[in-house]
Amino acid sequence: MKTALITGITGQDGSYLAELLLEKGYKVYGLRRRTSEPIMTNIQHIANDIELVYGDLLDLGSLIEVVRKVQPDEVYNLAAQSFVATSWEQPVLTGQITAIGVTNMLEAVRLVKSDARFYQASSSEMFGKVVETPQRETTPFYPRSPYGVAKVYGHWITVNYRESYDMYACSGILFNHESPRRGLEFVTRKVTNAVARIKLGLQNELRMGNLDAKRDWGFAGDYVQAMWLMLQQEQPDDYVISTGETHAVRELLEVAFGYVGLNYEDYVVVDPKFVRPAEVDLLLGDCSKAKEKLGWELKVSFEQLIQMMVEEDLKRIRQEVAT
Ligand code: GDP
Numbered sequence: 345m346k347t348a349l350i351t352g353i354t355g356q357d358g359s360y361l362a363e364l365l366l367e368k369g370y371k372v373y374g375l376r377r378r379t380s381e382p383i384m385t386n387i388q389h390i391a392n393d394i395e396l397v398y399g400d401l402l403d404l405g406s407l408i409e410v411v412r413k414v415q416p417d418e419v420y421n422l423a424a425q426s427f428v429a430t431s432w433e434q435p436v437l438t439g440q441i442t443a444i445g446v447t448n449m450l451e452a453v454r455l456v457k458s459d460a461r462f463y464q465a466s467s468s469e470m471f472g473k474v475v476e477t478p479q480r481e482t483t484p485f486y487p488r489s490p491y492g493v494a495k496v497y498g499h500w501i502t503v504n505y506r507e508s509y510d511m512y513a514c515s516g517i518l519f520n521h522e523s524p525r526r527g528l529e530f531v532t533r534k535v536t537n538a539v540a541r542i543k544l545g546l547q548n549e550l551r552m553g554n555l556d557a558k559r560d561w562g563f564a565g566d567y568v569q570a571m572w573l574m575l576q577q578e579q580p581d582d583y584v585i586s587t588g589e590t591h592a593v594r595e596l597l598e599v600a601f602g603y604v605g606l607n608y609e610d611y612v613v614v615d616p617k618f619v620r621p622a623e624v625d626l627l628l629g630d631c632s633k634a635k636e637k638l639g640w641e642l643k644v645s646f647e648q649l650i651q652m653m654v655e656e657d658l659k660r661i662r663q664e665v666a667t
Contacts, residue, residue: 352421419461450505461513556593577638599650
C-alpha cells in the first residue's frame with residue numbers, strides 16, 4: 345500500500361485527489377492548518393477514510409514532524425493562497441505561503457524522506473502577459489500578479505531541488521480547473537452560484553469585473569488524474585495540463601445563464617471593484633506533451649463543466665431553502 349501526503353486537502357483539488365488516491369488503494373494523509381472553524385465541506389464525505397495531520401506550510405518544524413510521522417511515498421503540494429485578487433491585498437502572505445511554503449515542504453522531504461516523490465501545483469497564471477500562444481512547457485513566464493510571481497518561484501524551486509538533489513520532483517502547470525467544489529470567489533463558481541440564486545428568485549443582479557478575459561477552463565476531476573500520472577513515470581518532469589480551448593468570461597455567462605433559460609445581459613452589472621490592477625488577458629494551453637507522455641485524457645468539456653456546476657448549485661440551494 346502506498347502512502348500519500350496532500351497539502352491543501354480541504355480545497356477543491358485536494359478533495360478530488362484524495363478520492364482518486366483512495367480508489368487506488370493509497371493510505372491518504374492530509375495536512376491541516378489550525379483554524380477556529382473547521383472548513384471540511386469538500387472532504388466531509390471521505391473524512392473517515394483519510395487521516396488529517398496538523399502542520400503549516402509556514403512552519404518548517406511542523407512539516408518535518410509530519411513527514412517523519414507519515415513517511416509518504418508521494419507528496420502533493422496543493423496548499424497555497426490561491427486567489428489572484430487577494431494576492432494584491434496580501435502580497436507578502438501570498439509570497440510566504442505560495443512561494444516560500446514550497447521550499448519549506450521540499451526541505452522537509454529532503455531532510456526526512458528524500459526518496460518521496462513530490463508534486464508542485466504550478467499554475468498557468470505564471471504565463472500572465474503571454475509571450476506566445478498557445479502556452480506550453482517552454483513558454484517563458486511573465487506573471488501579472490503577486491500570486492503569479494509566487495507561483496513562478498514555487499515552480500523554479502521545485503525544478504532546482506530536482507536538479508540539485510536528484511529528487512523526484514515534478515511541476516504541473518495546470519490551467520484553470522473548476523468544479524462544483526470551486527471556491528465561491530472564483531469566476532466560474534461565482535457565476536454558477538449566482539445563476540442558481542437568480543433562477544430561484546433569491547438574487548436579481550450579478551456584479552462582475554472584466555468580461556473580456558479569456559481562460560482555458562477544465563474540470564478539476566480530470567486534472568487530478570494528471571497529477572497522479574506525473575508521479576508514476578520513470579523520470580520526473582514538468583507538464584502543462586489544459587483543454588486547448590479558450591473562452592471569454594462573457595461566454596461563461598452566456599452558457600451558464602443560457603442553461604436555465606436566462607439572458608445574462610438582464611442581470612450582469614460591471615463593477616470596477618472586481619477589475620484587477622493588472623490582468624491576464626488570454627490563457628490557452630498546449631497539453632500535447634502530457635497527452636503523449638502521460639497518456640492523460642480530458643473527459644469533461646467546457647459546456648458539460650458549466651452545466652454540472654449550475655446543476656449542483658441549483659440542487660444545493662434548493663435544499664438550503666427547503667431546510
Ligand atoms: P484566475 O485566472 O486564477 O484569476 O481565476 P478567476 O476565476 O479568479 O478569474 C478568471 C478571470 O475572470 C480573470 O481574468 C478575472 O479578471 C475575470 N473576472 C471577471 N469578473 C470577475 C469576478 O467577478 N470575479 C472573479 N474572480 N474573476 C472575474
